Amino acid sequence: MTIIAKNVIKEFGEPPTRVIQGIDLSIHDGEFVSISGRSGSGKSTLLYLLSTLDDPSYGHITIDGIEPQKMSVDELHRFRNQHLGFVFQFHFLLPELTALENVLLPARRDNRHYDKEDEARELFKTFGIVDKIHKLPSQLSGGEQQRVAIARALIMRPKYLFADEPTGSLDSKNGQIVMDILKRCNSEWGTTLVLVTHEAEYAAMAQREVFLIDGRVTENHTTS
Amino acid sequence: MLFLAIRHLLSRKKQTVLIFLGISLGTLMFTVISGMQLGMREFIEARLLSNTSHIQISARDNIIDRDEMTERFYGNQPVDWLVPPAGKREEAHIMYPQGWFDRLSNDPNVTGYSPSFTMNVIISHRESKYPSSLIGIIPTMYQQVMDLQKYVSEGRITDLSEGGNKVIIGVSMLKKLGSQIGDNILISSGLGELRPFKIVGTFSMGMEQIDDSLMFASLKDVQTLNKTPGQINGISVSLVNMERAHELASQWQLTSRDKVQSWEQANAQFLQIFDFQDYTRLAVTAAILIVAGFGIYNVLSIMISQKRKEIAILRSIGYPPKMIMELFLIQGIMLGVTGAIIGLGIGHLINMYLSTVSLGIGMGGDNTMTISYAPSIYIEGFLLAFISAILASFLPARAASKLTPLDIIRSDV
16 A cells, blocks of 8 residues: 555645646655655655645545545544654644653544553653653753654554654754654554655665655655 | 643643633622622512512592593583593492402412502591501401511501401501500591501511501401491402412403502512613623633633644644634633632622621611522523633634644744
């Protein structure tokens, strides 16, 4: 099963400006794909389109054969909750909740947070932040906050993980830790990882690199 | 969403407490003002009912009508009266009392009735003369309709049963006459004849104009004084349910030429004051709750603008718009409900305290403020706070639910 984008076009504004100009792309189960390009090349827009956060102006995107645009609002949100995980440049942790409560937030949607608590603790252990479990986000460093955000994205064991510049606001050491964690998610758990980054070093960690210029795919090749 | 709503409120303790206080104060004010006003209403209604029956049937004055006289004496001929006939035809009295007695005895809505004859009299005592109203009653029947004995400070209402020209007079009048129990006073119907009546008791209804001008005697004695034996000009009726007084009075009026009035109709002007009080009470409370409502609106609006990122992440991890709306509505409702409960509770305690404070003014009874604890006060107070909280939180909650994750992520990063 895959994510398939067919002739996807995205326009913004009036008169419309095309940010994504007819992209065809397939992402296979368990793959680690990086999307890179210069600022304004449309890489984040493409990620949002692939991850159901945005709808294409033209063309079609299917995830596991399902077209998210045709889902009802409730179906779409349930689908996101159960199958998709998101990591953004900013951690977006809820400041009034502890790290553990933040991680369990997706599970709380359907009152499954009690069932997921052991799993959450395991993630904290795996990510080396088990001692931060009851800390508030404000008591964590930038790297720790981002690791908590990744744990939150993974708590529902999503099939797809979308990461938009997850290392963008971190120093190189923490950036590397975060990238290692993401890579492990892909290699050990088989989570399909789509990473948007402007850092060539991190893009090269993917199995396949997609390079965008002005909303068009100029390179799409597997790494050695 | 309850968990998150509580966390949101707790994360802004100062704002939460301020809004909470606003709503509590609103409901507290409503409870106290309502308790006092409705208490005053109950007090006054009780006083009104102490000398007004639920329904009063009274004789209608038979006024001479010019057209009727013309037709009777001259048929259809045109008549130009130099001095048109006018004035009362005769002393007003109930024409067929027995018909009323039979009807009232068989009506399941009626708990009792009492025939009476009321007349204006002049009291002569020593060198002074005073106008007064003398009500002739059958004490046992009157007691079924109005609890006069409750207001009798000296003597017993049944002392009037045997007749023999005895009266029970108001305490103010006794004082004005400078008389004592056991003294004789002379009462005149205005027709010239003076009859001695013995004061056998006093009453105090707590209303000066009544205690100063009303006297009770046996029905037969009053009829004899007026030289109209067997006549009555009033029937007082008590009902199982006084709330039905207006409805029944209107019903009975349809089949009688006598005047049938409910206690509300008899005191209509007085009772209008209560309607005005109700409007004032609601206006004051509405003003307070509107202020509290704006508080909720502002706090939630500010909270939503500060929590746009959180809303974005909630949407991206699968919380649909209706759950986002629920999150903020719950916060408004929690503020409204808890604020209302605390406000009502403190208001109730204040009312309990106020009901023990002596006013130091002559109001009759135990001289403390009458406070109402009617359940309707608490229900209305709660609903006012609850509804204002829902209305105030609805708009910000709906605005929050319309935020899309992408708009927020794009604008904030």
